[in-house]
Amino acid sequence: MRAWEIQGSFGLDHLRLTDRPEPRPGPGQLTVRLTAASINYRDLLMVRGIYNPRQKLPLVPCSDGVGVVVELGPGVRRFAVGDRVSPIFSQSWLEGPPDRRAERTTLGGPLDGVMQEYLVVHEDSAVAVPEHLSDDEAACLPCAGVTAWRTVVTEGRVTAGDTVLTLGTGGVSLLAMQLARLQGARVIITSSSDDKLTRASELGAHHTINYRQVERWGKQAARIAGDRGVDLVVEVGGAGTLDESLRAVRVGGTVALIGVLAGARSDVALTRILMHSVRVQGIFVGNRADFEALNRALSLHTDVRPIVDRVFDFATLPKALRYLASGQHFGKVVVRAP
Numbered sequence: 001m002r003a004w005e006i007q008g009s010f011g012l013d014h015l016r017l018t019d020r021p022e023p024r025p026g027p028g029q030l031t032v033r034l035t036a037a038s039i040n041y042r043d044l045l046m047v048r049g050i051y052n053p054r055q056k057l058p059l060v061p062c063s064d065g066v067g068v069v070v071e072l073g074p075g076v077r078r079f080a081v082g083d084r085v086s087p088i089f090s091q092s093w094l095e096g097p098p099d100r101r102a103e104r105t106t107l108g109g110p111l112d113g114v115m116q117e118y119l120v121v122h123e124d125s126a127v128a129v130p131e132h133l134s135d136d137e138a139a140c141l142p143c144a145g146v147t148a149w150r151t152v153v154t155e156g157r158v159t160a161g162d163t164v165l166t167l168g169t170g171g172v173s174l175l176a177m178q179l180a181r182l183q184g185a186r187v188i189i190t191s192s193s194d195d196k197l198t199r200a201s202e203l204g205a206h207h208t209i210n211y212r213q214v215e216r217w218g219k220q221a222a223r224i225a226g227d228r229g230v231d232l233v234v235e236v237g238g239a240g241t242l243d244e245s246l247r248a249v250r251v252g253g254t255v256a257l258i259g260v261l262a263g264a265r266s267d268v269a270l271t272r273i274l275m276h277s278v279r280v281q282g283i284f285v286g287n288r289a290d291f292e293a294l295n296r297a298l299s300l301h302t303d304v305r306p307i308v309d310r311v312f313d314f315a316t317l318p319k320a321l322r323y324l325a326s327g328q329h330f331g332k333v334v335v336r337a338p
């Protein structure tokens, strides 16, 4: 079967399309023929050797995929041949809080990921895909969708009337915006691009701020929220954005720390956190229970669909990753299986 591998050393130039033996399922396992995958910023960092410089190579990259069950190992009960499924991001994390094992069993590093024709997973480590979603749309859920769900619903506990601030128009942020709206919240979204902000408004964002033009975007967001401040910040920037996020959030509100696009080491004003009783909540994607809850919500609200920006052929994965790196995308970048 065909598979992409990071071979020898890290970097986009070290991605190789190779042939691997087709895997066969053992007891309790399924073979999934992958049909579509989506790429996350994490996949780019993994290929570049930034996410985990000690990652063993070769590695099949990328965590998020969807496919069809083509073979069952002995004793499988949860799925049948022909079912459409997605492998979960952390293969061992089914429910409850994460632990060290959850961090070590993630697809696309350290475990081989979805950029291959077939993937064998344990039946417990996959979920059924909502029927109304296309393969391209469903491929956006395992990391980006589940992260958005855990941020807004599981940890954020967003409820009708809340105000949510999402940073940027990448995969996680747009899904978080859509889910916050689903919960009945008002959404403020930021972007570096007025065009992207227009598209975000068309998708339902109530207020938009261009973070390149408005230096104190956090303060502006707090003002929009009626000076009370926002209830939840979907924080993907990290060091470069945290101070403004802390200006935006209300007393007793939550900053969900998801990404470090604008730096990983910070010199934040800690007094803001303690004086205002702010909850800074680290997010590590989510577990199978989060994924299943997300799928139940999407199956009921079929108008909420992941935003697929562009679709690339399997053979052009490096091009897809370079496109993501360019920051031109709005929502998700998808790669079709061979």
Ligand SMILES: NC(=O)c1ccc[n+]([C@@H]2O[C@H](COP(=O)([O-])OP(=O)(O)OC[C@H]3O[C@@H](n4cnc5c(N)ncnc54)[C@H](OP(=O)(O)O)[C@@H]3O)[C@@H](O)[C@H]2O)c1
Pocket: 039, 040, 041, 042, 143, 144, 147, 167, 168, 169, 170, 171, 172, 173, 190, 191, 192, 193, 196, 211, 236, 237, 240, 241, 257, 258, 259, 260, 261, 262, 283, 284, 285, 286, 324, 327, 328, 329, 331
């Ligand atoms: N902790 C977790 O579980 C988890 C899960 C998924 C992702 N992540 C992390 O979350 C981050 C976003 O991931 P993603 O896959 O959604 O990435 P993505 O699709 O590549 O989105 C990146 C977007 O973020 C915006 N952005 C970049 N720098 C920014 C800044 N300084 N201030 C505000 N917005 C900025 C840009 O939006 P505009 O073009 O609109 O300006 C950019 O398009 C990454 O750091 C990723 O590693 C973490």
